[in-house]
Structure formats: C-alpha cells, structure tokens
Amino acid sequence: MKIKPVILALAATATIALPALAQSELTVVNFGGANGAAQKKAYFEPFEKSGAAKVIAVEYNGEQAKIKAMVEAKKVVWDVVEVESPDLNRGCDEGLFEKLDWAKIGNKSDFQPAAVHECGVGVFVWSTVMAYNADKIKNAPTSWADFWNTSKYPGKRGMRKGARYNLEFALMADGVKAADVYKVLATKDGADRAFKKLTELKPNIQFWEAGAQPPQFLVAGDVVMSTAFNGRIDAAQREGKNLQITWTGGIYDLDYWVMPAGGPNKDLATKFIAMASSPNEQAEYARNISYGPTNNKALTKLDASVLAKLPTSPSNSKDALRFNITFWADQGEALEKRFAAWAAQ
C-alpha cells in the first residue's frame, strides 16, 4: 500500500517530463540501398546534429499508390519523399505534392535547370548505363551495338524488366543517334523497330527488377553485360569488384525531393530540403556515391577523381540523353502493356 503513491508520483513526473524529452521527428523516404546509405551520411546525420529533428529513414521502391492513398485519406505520415521524374510530374499535376517555397530553399539559378520544379527539387543526377565485368571482358564495349553483338561478346545480358530505357537502348543499337531517339520512338514504326530489335536479343536477356541485382548478376557471372544504375556499380567498385561502365548512350535522369500534400511537418520538411540542397551537403553526398549533384556550387567542392565518375562530367555526358518524361508520361502505360505482351511471346 505504501508503494502505490510512489509509483503514481513517478508516473506523473514521467508523463510530464517525456514530452519535453521527445524530439520532433521527420520521416524521409528514399530508395534505400547504397543511395540510402549515402543519404544517411550526407543528409540525415548533419540534420540530426543540428538539433532540428530526428530523422526516420524509410525505404520504398517507388510505389506512388501509397502516397496517393495517404493524401486522399488525409493522413500523411511521410514528410519528405524521393521520387523519380515521371512520378514528380504526374503527382504534381494531380495535386499529390505541396508546392515548394523556393525562397526558403535556395537560389534557383544555383541549380541545374532540370532540378527546379514547382513541386520538387532535384536530389541528384543518375544515369542508366551499360556495365560489364572487366574480369570476363577484356576489350571494352563502346556502344549499344556491342551490347547486342552476341558473337563478339558471348554471354547473357541483364536488362531492366519493363519497356523504359530498353526501347531507347534498342533504337540506339539499331543505329539511331541519341538526339533522335525519342523522335523515332514516338512514331508507331519506331516502336515496332525497337521491339523487333529487342526480339533479336531476347533469348540472351536476363531481366532484373531491383537496382541491387545487376552488380550481383555481373559478379556472379550470370551475365557478362548489364544495364544498371551507375551509382550501384560504383558502390560495387568501392567494395573491390572489377565492374566497369561504358558511358556512351547512357540515359540520365534526376530524382526529386517532394512533400506529400497535407503533411503535418511542412516547415520542418522544407528546412530539411533546403539543407539537403546546399553545396556542402551535396558535395558530401557525391563523395559517398557517384551521382551528380544538382547544385552547381557543389561541383567546386569536389576533387577531380570524384568528378570523373559523375554522370554530369563532360566526358561521361558526351553522348548521353535525358530521359524524356513527357513522352513516357503519355505513352508509358501503353508501351508497358505492349512489353508485357511481347514478353509472353
């Protein structure tokens, strides 16, 4: 009986003290893997150290349905999300993302033009490129025609499961110049040509779904060449694997920070995005994974060896083309369905 009042007193002090100890939290969602690890080092730890809030990192694989469901139900639990460019456009059009207050984020002219959007800020520039196992292939492939050339480079190829990127690569292998790819692909003949070229390679293709699979396939020897995200290959190189990249004909694109509409921590989220877009943090990110920074001021803080591996460096972006969001927003659904039908044959 004597214990009870003591327990009550302890409980009372705990309930009063706990809110004071509780820190505000910010939920940041990204694609995980090597990208997530680099973001943790470059963005989350400085943000937490500055005392603004605790960052809860969540991984996802691009599922926009979750964001849509959250916004429609008006119960938004994700504060900042990293999305791919087609999802940025579609989400912004459909009112899923908040409009950004650029005055709080930074000077628009500091950023690459593609990184400035009314609903999002570019996080980094990444590229889908051809990667190969340099232990198995001695003379480096120089173009997508080499990727298709199974007599010169025997063995399987890894390609992403889906129509995106593969149709562009097929057209480039068929001789279309990088600058004309989307013009050709927009016509019915162009799409037929791309699928015909893919059918040539089909018996030798092993499809991958997640970004971590291509380096794994290459190291295991299942495939000799693969399309891959350049940052994942870079992460494998840092682990000591001898995988190399052919940058010609790579397709580069940006990922963006967005805030789902109706979130409860809008100001804190804007603060995070502003910090993540500043030159020092972006330079630190680029040192941890070779994705290009979107803030041009960050480039001066990087040394030459880091710059050489970025998609944005002059030598790497020479023959690259930018992923055409408008084209894929319009034609994506129909082409993906056609790809599903093609895969079944």
Added chain:
Amino acid sequence: MNASATLPHTQPVRTGLARTTLLAQLRRVERRKRLRAMALTLPLLLFLAVTFLVPLGALLMRAVENPEVAGTLVRTGAALQHWDRTSAPPDAAYAAIVQDLGAIPETAQAGVLARRLNTEIGGARSLIMSTYRALPLANSATPEQARVALLALDPRWGELPFWWAIAKNSSRWTPDYLLTALDLKRDAQGHIGRVGADEAAFSEILVRTFYISSVVTLVCIALGYPLAYWLSTLNARRANLMMILLLLPFWTSVLVRIAAWIVLLQSSGLVNRFLMFLGVINEPLALLFNRLGVIIAMVHILLPFMVLPLYSVMKSIPNNYVKAAISLGSPPFTAFLRVYVPQTFPGVAAGGLLVFITAIGYYVTPALLGGPGDQMLSYYVAQYTNVEVNWGMACALGSVLLTATLVLYVFYRRFAKSELSLG
C-alpha cells in the same frame, strides 16, 4: 388418471405463469439458443463485413466507375452526344471543352482527368495539361473562334481519337476496364472486338496464372501426400516434433526464403555447384529467372498448406478398414489404393483448393524469381496500382481474378459433393 389418447407433451402444463404446451416451451428455448448463437457470431460477421465485404464491394465498384470525365467535361459530353464519330466534331464541342476546362477549379482535378484520358489514348495527358495551363484562350467567344484557337494551340485537337476518348467516357460507368482485362476493346462506334496481337496480354497472363498454380498444386499433392501419410503413422511425440519442423519455415519471412532460393539456384549457386561436383552435369542448369525456379520456390512455400489438411484428415481415418480389406484377401497395395486413398479425398480437395487459391494470388515469387514471361496476374495488378496508378485497371484485373476463383470454387463444391457421395 386421464384416459385420453393425447400425448403428454401436448397436454397443457399447469405452471403458475403460463399455460403453454411443452412443445411451445421447447420452441422458445430453441429460439433463444439460436439467437444467443447468432449474437456470439455477430461481432465476427460485422468484422468480416467491414474488413472483407465492404472493400471487395469498393474494388468491384472501382472497376466500373468512371467519374473523372463525366464529372469535369459535362458540357463537352452533352455536345458530343449526337456526334457520328466519323466526321469532325461540332464546333459546339470545342467551345464546350474550353468552357469545361476553364471551369476546373484546381490543377489536381485537371491532372486526374488527364491521366484518365491518357489510359484511353496515349498523348492525352500532355494535351489536356498544356491546354489547361494555357487557358483562358484569347479570341474564343464563339464556337468557331474556340475551334480555331484550340487548333492553333495544339493541332492534336483536330485528331479524332482524342474526341472519341472523351465521347466514350462521358457516362459515369464504363465497361472498358473490364474489357481491357479480357483483351477486348470498344471501337469508336461502341462495338466490342479483340485488341491487336501485339497488345493482347491479359488473357495469356490469366491462362499462365492458372497453369502455374495448377502445376504447383499437383506437385504439392505429389510431395505432400507421402509426407502427410508418414506423419499420420507416427506416434504423438514424434509427430509433434515433425510438425514443428514442417512449420519452421513460417517463422521466416517469404522474401527471405525467396532470397535464399536465389542463392541456391543461381548458376554459381549451391545446387549447380553440387551437381557439377558430382559430375552429373558439366554446364550449370538454368534454374532461376524462368518458370522452373518459380515453381520450385512456390512449392516450397505452399507445401505446409497442403500437408496440414491432409494430415488432419488422415489422422481421423480408422486403420481397421485397410486391415479388414487385407483380411478379406486384397493385396496390401490394392487395399491402400481402393480403401484408404478414397477416404482421403476430402483432405486432398481441401489442401488442393487452399494451395491453388493462394498460388493464383502470388506476385512476389514470380517477380523476383521469374522471367518477364512468367509474371502472374497479381504482378500486373501491383504494376497498375503502384507504377501507372491506374486503379480502375488494377480493380478490373482483381475482379477478373476474383470471378475466376469463385467459378472454380463452385466447380469444386459440385465435384467434392459428388466425390463424397461416391465414397
């Protein structure tokens, strides 16, 4: 004392409160028992209704709902009602669409409209959004001026397919999602026909889904039957131990098991290296990223679902029937086949149904272990839900799967009944 021929329970009971017969009392008690039983199950029924039937109903509704165009392009739909679909649309339609787009209060609704029309005809998204952003148009007071202004803004407004898409979707309900899920489509006049060969994907995918599930069910029966039989012959302690081992995989997540299969089945994986070490093969077998890998992993994951119902049925079969058959002169194996096996049919049917229905809903296993020609229907439901965010199409595919499952279940009930009546 009473010499009448009436039965005791129809005689009036002289109680203090009511002169009721025993039969009426019995009926009242039975009714009270029934009500009490129903009251006990009512929470479960409510829970099922809320968490199961209501979402299912919402899914079926979403497969045929078409509110995006009907809600925003009202005047345009009215203007296009008497259009013959072969000549150019009337000028009133141009004026109407300028008015309708101008009346959309938020960009969000324009975006939803653009996405909906884009699923009909690729390119509609950029057309609607660019037109919406360019409004209000100068010089668009009269219908003719509206037409000229729109065509000047984007010449695609002169192409008929966009107007067909708007006219077709002006009603609140649409069969188009369900038709697409069956590889059919409506042409401009509204006649239903098959889609072209390079777009027809879903009927093949549905057949593939059922085929893979059937193969998995048959392999599970072939592997699970001997295992369940052996388990049912063990004594209680050993049977418990074996049961724990059988259920041990449930303690790990499905994704972890799939990742383990990738490690085992890849070209330099344990299975291939072991077979090459034994000298059985020289080149590694292709066990992964094809149908064989999918079936192996699915059988591994679904085998417990087959063994458990079979085991419970086999446990309840008395063993004196087989002994009696043998004592009557039957060879042991024939006795097993003709006396024991038919008694296990309910277990086989129950386990088979459980495995089959679970298998047709699988999408993670084929997604990670299969090639693009091995994807089952749920993969495309997930694709439409998450990537294309076309929830109407996702619900339509889900409805097709649900209908096919219900049809199969009806067949199962018919078949199981006839089998039980034979046995």
